[in-house]
Amino acid sequence: MGVDDAKAAGARGDAKASLGGCGPLCRRICAFMSMWLGMLLLLLGVWCTHLYRRFTPVYRPIECKLEAPTVERVWFDHGFTGMHFQLITNTSCHNPNPYSVVLNSTRAANVYMGQERAPVGTIKDIPATSLPSAGAGWMAANITITPTADVLMSVFELLAAGQVPLYMESNMDVEVDIDFLFGRFSSSQSFSKDCGMGFRLVGMRSVVGPMACADTWEQLDIPEMGSDATGELALSAAAMGGVGDIERAARLKNITLGLGMGVGYGLGLALLACGCLGVRRICCDRKAR
Known part of the structure; x- marks a missing residue:
C-alpha cells in the first residue's frame, strides 16, 4: 500500500503541475507578457483620454471674415446695353477644430442689383x-x-443719388470627417x-464697398x-441646422472613447x-531555493 500511495501522490502532483502551470519558464513568460500587455492597454487608455479631451466639444464654430470685394474689370459689348463688370470676392475662414474641414x-x-433686386448674374464654379x-x-x-437695359436705367438714377446696392446669395456646404480611433463620423x-x-462709379472707375451678410434680405444692412x-x-452648428448631427457625433465620441x-x-x-x-511569486520561489 505504501508504494501505491506514493505513486498516487506522485500522479496527483503531476496533475496539479499540469493544471496549475507549465513550469518556472512558462510562469515567467506569462508574468512578463501580462505586464507588457497591461502597460500597452494603459497607454491605450491614456491616448483615448487625450482624444476625448481633444474632441470636446466635437465642433467649434468656424469664423469667417468677408473681405472687401474688388472690381477686376468693366467692359461693354454693344454700348451701355452690353455692359459687364467682374467682381472678385474673398472670404477668409479660421478653423479652430482639431480636424480639417472642407468648404464647398x-x-x-x-x-441681384438695385432696390428691387433684379437678377443680373450667377455665381458658380467656386473651388472647394x-x-x-x-x-x-x-x-x-x-x-x-x-x-439689363431696365436695370441700367434705375442704376443710373441711383448712381446720381449715391451707391447702388448689389445683392448675392451665399451657399456653401461644410464637410467634416472625424476619426475617433474606434469609430468614424462624417457629415x-x-x-x-x-x-x-x-x-459706385467714381469717374471711370468702379468702386465697391464692404460686404455684409444676414439670414434674410430684410435683415441685411x-x-x-x-x-x-x-x-x-x-459657421455654427445652430446656423447650419446641424445640431442633431453634432449630438450624434458627441454620443459616438463618448461611447467609443x-x-x-x-x-x-x-x-x-x-x-x-x-x-x-507573477514576478513576485517567481522571486519568492527563487529565495525559497
Missing part, C-alpha cells in the same frame, strides 16, 4: 477650400454681372446667407461706401497587477 459651394448663387486643423483658408469667387451641412455691398465695417460670419478608456485602464491595471504578482 455646390449650388449656383444668384446676383480645405481648412486645416487649427488653421485658416480662403474662398475666392469671380462674379460677372450683366445688367455635410449646408450654410446659406444673403449678402450685399454697395457699388449694407454698409456705406468708405466705412470700416468688416463682415463676419460664424469611453469604451477605450474603460478597457485600457480597467483591463490594463488588472493585467499589470497579475504580472506583478
Whole structure:
C-alpha cells in the first residue's frame, strides 16, 4: 500500500503541475507578457483620454471674415446695353477644430442689383477650400454681372443719388470627417446667407464697398461706401441646422472613447497587477531555493 500511495501522490502532483502551470519558464513568460500587455492597454487608455479631451466639444464654430470685394474689370459689348463688370470676392475662414474641414459651394448663387433686386448674374464654379486643423483658408469667387437695359436705367438714377446696392446669395456646404480611433463620423451641412455691398462709379472707375451678410434680405444692412465695417460670419452648428448631427457625433465620441478608456485602464491595471504578482511569486520561489 505504501508504494501505491506514493505513486498516487506522485500522479496527483503531476496533475496539479499540469493544471496549475507549465513550469518556472512558462510562469515567467506569462508574468512578463501580462505586464507588457497591461502597460500597452494603459497607454491605450491614456491616448483615448487625450482624444476625448481633444474632441470636446466635437465642433467649434468656424469664423469667417468677408473681405472687401474688388472690381477686376468693366467692359461693354454693344454700348451701355452690353455692359459687364467682374467682381472678385474673398472670404477668409479660421478653423479652430482639431480636424480639417472642407468648404464647398455646390449650388449656383444668384446676383441681384438695385432696390428691387433684379437678377443680373450667377455665381458658380467656386473651388472647394480645405481648412486645416487649427488653421485658416480662403474662398475666392469671380462674379460677372450683366445688367439689363431696365436695370441700367434705375442704376443710373441711383448712381446720381449715391451707391447702388448689389445683392448675392451665399451657399456653401461644410464637410467634416472625424476619426475617433474606434469609430468614424462624417457629415455635410449646408450654410446659406444673403449678402450685399454697395457699388459706385467714381469717374471711370468702379468702386465697391464692404460686404455684409444676414439670414434674410430684410435683415441685411449694407454698409456705406468708405466705412470700416468688416463682415463676419460664424459657421455654427445652430446656423447650419446641424445640431442633431453634432449630438450624434458627441454620443459616438463618448461611447467609443469611453469604451477605450474603460478597457485600457480597467483591463490594463488588472493585467499589470497579475504580472506583478507573477514576478513576485517567481522571486519568492527563487529565495525559497
